[in-house]
Amino acid sequence: MIIGVDVGTSVTKASLLGRDGAAKLTRSVRSTLHRPAPGLVEQDLDEVVDSVVQVVRQVATAATEPVQALAITGQGDGLWLRDERGRSVGRAISWLDARAADVLRDWESGGVQRKVHALTGSGMFPGSAGPLLAHLAEHEPERLQRAAVAGYCVDAIVQRFTGEITVDASDASMPFLDVPAREYSSEALQACGLAEHRRLLAETTPVGKLFALSGEAAAELGLPSGLPVSAGPFDLPACAFGSGVGEVGDGSLVIGTTLGCQVLRDEVVIDPHGEPAGMWLATPIPQRYLRVMPAMVGTANLDWVLAMTGSSVDQLETLLAQSEPGSGGVSALSFLSSSGERAPFVDSRARGQFTGLSLETTPADLVRAMCEAVAYAARHNLESAGLSGEVAACGGGARSAAWSQIFANVLGRSLHVPHEEGVGARGAAMTAWDALGEPVDRDQWAADRRVVRPDPRAVEFYDRGYHDYLTAIERARPHWAPVEEA
Structure with a gap:
């Protein structure tokens, strides 16, 4: 058996996983997001490590068979500065943090964003490592001077448990890695003005590399x-593989607070003139890459519209049943994030809208219109990423039968939803078994999924609706631009 750990932004989970992919036991504990000032979101590394210790000890104590490995995945992006002993140099900066927004705006207007995207295929946002490093270099240079490594959540925990300074290639992909070569792009670092801080970037872990648990950590973890x-890999690719993505062209849809849209590809193709959106990720499989489009829409949109209509999430199935496809003539654009949108187009000023409202519009119509809009966004992102195969879905939104049906109808493809919800830990465990030389039966794991098949009549209807959605975006974008002063 393997203990798979998924260190999320606010919840850390550990699962005792058998070779059949089923979790025999799962334990979780919440972490704290510190918000010391508006726009700042931080985490305490010691507290995060302690959360891992808590859940792993609970799971390890209950194991009735020998544990073969500890497999760790977790949140990506952000900036987790440490010294040579793995101690945090200031609190870790979360991927949710906005302190580097001004840096990114300057990079967007000055062409840095596009240049880096052309070099590495990686788009950036305020909570990614590039802008955060540049912000600290200007405002807190002493922190960078005291640090030995600028990494991410997963490698920060691995350093504490093994003493090794490393980084998984999936994490390192954003934004400085030449993904096919698995080497950092000196041109990308120079474009960001960060060439002198190259020393802080750990070399990527070779495919199949395993580390050894230290005696001190072993005693803590039991x-x-x-x-x-x-x-690794970090949580997005771990969820893709853990939910059953296996063939080139297969897609993964993580219906969480935001949408994680990914497609497995066999080559990296960067359009230097295209939108600097999304990213390319290295994976644990040689010559396999993930084209990722991380949209800013998702279950947060559902929560908002439910609150606005005085409804609760346990009413979702009923509300969706009370409104027919097309939502009584109401349509929506789902760009509600104050950060705008980052995939499949980049526009920090993107904003949402409802159209087609009348006195006959019901709360159910508004809820369905938003659910349909998020599904259209999923199709937009998956098609932009090169989807040609089946789609695996996971995350909180996938638990809704009615919303899952809307996604299947809009995509025109079946959704394959794993019965086992902890797909991130599964993906990490799958990677660990590969490294041990004992790969699991991937077909058996992929078979343990429920299938949501599209309704052919609804597919035709939503295909027309999707093209209307694309037209609505094009019409709306000029109105998002700042109004020039007279």
Whole structure:
């Protein structure tokens, strides 16, 4: 058995996983997001490590068979500065943090964003490592001077448990890695004005590399000293593989607070003149890459519209049943994030809208219109990423039968939803078994999914609606631009 750990932004989970992909036991504990000032979102590394220790000890104590490895995945992006012993140099900066927004705006207007995207295929946003490093270099240079490594959540935990300074190539992909070569682009670093801080970037972990649990960490975790530890991939690619993505062209749809839209590809193709949106990720499989479009829409949109209509999430199925496809003539654009949109187009001023409202519009119509808009966004992103195969879906939104049906109808493809919800930990465990030389039966894991098949009549209807949605975006974008002063 393997203990898979998924260190999320606010919840850390550990699962005891068998080779059939089923979790025999799962334990979780919440972490704290510190918000010391508007726009700042931080985490305490010691507290995050302690959350891992808590859940792993609980799961390890209950194991009735030997544990073969500890497999770690977790949140990506942000900036987790540490010294040579793995101690945090200031609080870790979350991917939700906005302190580097001004840096990114300057990079957008000055062409840096597009240049980096042309070099690495990676788009940036305020909570990604590039802008955050540049912000600290200007405002807190002493922190960078005291740090030995500028990494991410997963490798920060691995350093604490093994003493090794490393980074998984999936994390390192954003934004400085030449993904096919798995080497940092000196041109991208120079474009961002960060060439002198190259020393802070750990070399990527070779495919199949395992680390050894230190004696001190083993005692804390209740596991044997020297136990193999695998580091990554981070949560997005871990969810893709854990939910059953296996063939080139297959897509993964993570219906969470935001949408994680990914497609497995066999080559990296960067359009230097295209929108600087999304990113390319290296994966644990040689010559396989993930084209990722991380939209800013998702279950947060559902929460908003439910609150606005005085409804609750346990009423969702009923509300969706009370409004027919097309939402009584109401349509929506779902760009509600104050940060705008980052995939499949980049526009920090993107804003949402409802059209077609009348005195006959019901709360159910508004809820369905928003659910349909998020599904259209999923199709827009998956098609932009090169979807040609089946789609695996996971996340909180996938638990709704009615909303899952809307996604299937809009995509015109079946959704394959794993029965096992902890797909991030599954993906990490799958990677660990590969590294141990004992790969699991991927077909068996992929078979453990429910299938939501599209309704052919609804597919035709939503295909027309999708093209109307694309037209609505094009019409709306000029109105998002700032109004020039007279």
